[in-house]
Amino acid sequence: MTGYLLETLRSKFPEEVLETHSFRGDDTVLLKKEALLKTAAFLKDELGFDFLMDLTAVDYLPREPRFELVCHFYSSKHNYRLRLKCPVQETEASVASLTPLWSAANWFEREAYDMYGINFTGHPDLRRILMYEGFEGHPLRKDYPLKKRQPRIPHRD
Amino acid sequence: MGLETVFGHSYLTTRLDEAVNWGRKYSFFNYPFVTACCGMEFMSAWASTYDIARFGAEYPRFSPRQADVLFVVGTVNEKLAPVLKRVYDQMCEPKWVVSFGVCATSGGFYDNYATVQGIDKIIPVDIYIPGCPPRPEAILDALVKLQEKVSKESVLDRKATGSAATGPMALKADRYK
Numbered sequence: 001m002t003g004y005l006l007e008t009l010r011s012k013f014p015e016e017v018l019e020t021h022s023f024r025g026d027d028t029v030l031l032k033k034e035a036l037l038k039t040a041a042f043l044k045d046e047l048g049f050d051f052l053m054d055l056t057a058v059d060y061l062p063r064e065p066r067f068e069l070v071c072h073f074y075s076s077k078h079n080y081r082l083r084l085k086c087p088v089q090e091t092e093a094s095v096a097s098l099t100p101l102w103s104a105a106n107w108f109e110r111e112a113y114d115m116y117g118i119n120f121t122g123h124p125d126l127r128r129i130l131m132y133e134g135f136e137g138h139p140l141r142k143d144y145p146l147k148k149r150q151p152r153i154p155h156r157d
Numbered sequence: 158m159g160l161e162t163v164f165g166h167s168y169l170t171t172r173l174d175e176a177v178n179w180g181r182k183y184s185f186f187n188y189p190f191v192t193a194c195c196g197m198e199f200m201s202a203w204a205s206t207y208d209i210a211r212f213g214a215e216y217p218r219f220s221p222r223q224a225d226v227l228f229v230v231g232t233v234n235e236k237l238a239p240v241l242k243r244v245y246d247q248m249c250e251p252k253w254v255v256s257f258g259v260c261a262t263s264g265g266f267y268d269n270y271a272t273v274q275g276i277d278k279i280i281p282v283d284i285y286i287p288g289c290p291p292r293p294e295a296i297l298d299a300l301v302k303l304q305e306k307v308s309k310e311s312v313l314d315r316k317a318t319g320s321a322a323t324g325p326m327a328l329k330a331d332r333y334k
Contacts, residue, residue: 131271132236139270148270153239155278 005047005082013039018087026083033069033086037096040071040084044101049073049082052098055108057088057116061142065089067116071098088118097123115140174311181225181251182304183213188224190244193231195258195290202293212300221247226303227280232260234271238279245280253283253307255299258290265289 005027006020016035021028031039043049053072060066067088074081088095097120098105109120110129117138120126128135135150191199202209209215218224221244233241245254256276259265262285264274276282283306286299 130236144270149235149274150270151235151238151273151278153242153279155273156281157278 005080008047009039009042012042027081028083028085030085030087033088033095036069036071036084036086037098037101040073040098040101043073043082043084047080048075048077049080050076052102052104052108053081055098055105055112057112057118059116059140059142067093067118069095069112069118093117094119094121096121097126099123114138117141175308177312178308178310182307184216185214185226185253185300185303186216186218186224187214187226187228188219188221188244188248189217189228189230190241191228191230192233192237193258193260195230195260198288198290198293198296199228199230199257202296207293207297209297209300212297212304214300221245222249224248225252227252227254228257229254229261229276229282230257232265232267233273233276233279235273236271238273241276242279251310253303254280255303256282256285257296258286258288260289262287 003022006022006029009029009031010017010020013031013035016032016039017029018032019030029039051074053074055069055071058068058070060068065087067090069086069088071084072081073084086095093116095118097109099109099120100122106124107129109123110126112118113120113123113126114128114130115138131139132152134152137144137148189196189199201207203215203217214226221227225248227245227248229241245252254276256262260267260272261276262282264272268274273279284299284303286295288295291299
């Protein structure tokens with residue numbers, strides 16, 4: 001089972017898949033961000049992954065490429081799970097949106113945009129979801145100042 | 158309020174204070190501004206086992222205009238701060254604020270980009286309840302302390318002195334300088 005999914009993806013996208021590994025039943029595929037949308041479409045249409053469970057990002061500062069986009073997929077038909085990870089550079093922090101495939105991606109991508117500043121091309125409504133309008137910067141970036149506050153109304157004293 | 162505004166702290170005023178404060182301290186209408194897990198202990202204190210009705214404060218009003226005590230129960234973040242300020246401003250004098258639990262009091266362990274480090278950065282606070290969350294006994298203790306505080310107030314304290322521009326906020330701010 002484990003070998004099958006990873007082997008299928010490696011043979012289907014030999015150029016795009018950078019690395020695969022499997023740890024205690026968790027299958028992970030590291031691939032180029034340009035290939036994310038078509039790989040996800042392949043997962044959905046051909047392999048029965050009908051559920052986007054999570055989409056988020058990680059900041060690995062000072063590593064380059066700095067960010068990693070992490071998507072978790074689940075197939076309720078086959079009880080498979082798969083994790084896709086895409087390295088994303090700070091200078092071109094832009095990835096194709098998964099909203100055409102799963103509408104669940106909408107709010108996940110807004111959160112990743114809000115917290116890390118990763119842009120999702122093709123997203124219907126890419127604006128902050130947790131922080132407020134007028135908030136500057138992206139608070140879960142490792143270089144966001146730890147003690148920085150951005151009050152909406154003046155504080156007393 | 159009446160004669161006392163003319164005579165100041167005369168015999169009449171001090172007795173009036175006592176009568177008014179007695180009425181006020183045993184009939185708090187509270188506004189529960191509940192944002193987090195402290196709400197569970199809040200409910201517990203209000204329910205039958207601890208029964209805050211014994212102290213006359215069981216009546217929650219979900220309109221700030223009808224409330225006397227603002228209970229800020231739980232974490233307040235920067236996004237929510239203007240809402241809290243607005244709720245406070247909508248309450249009529251006399252009004253009091255209880256900061257319920259460490260998050261409302263100091264931000265608690267949420268020392269981060271999103272959290273207000275204590276609601277006294279936004280509005281003046283009368284009583285702080287420590288605990289994460291506080292036990293119902295601590296809440297009852299805080300209420301008794303608030304009653305003691307109210308019983309020492311004078312109706313003169315809240316007499317409007319400034320122009321309309323100063324407003325209730327300015328009045329309250331003067332008291333806590």
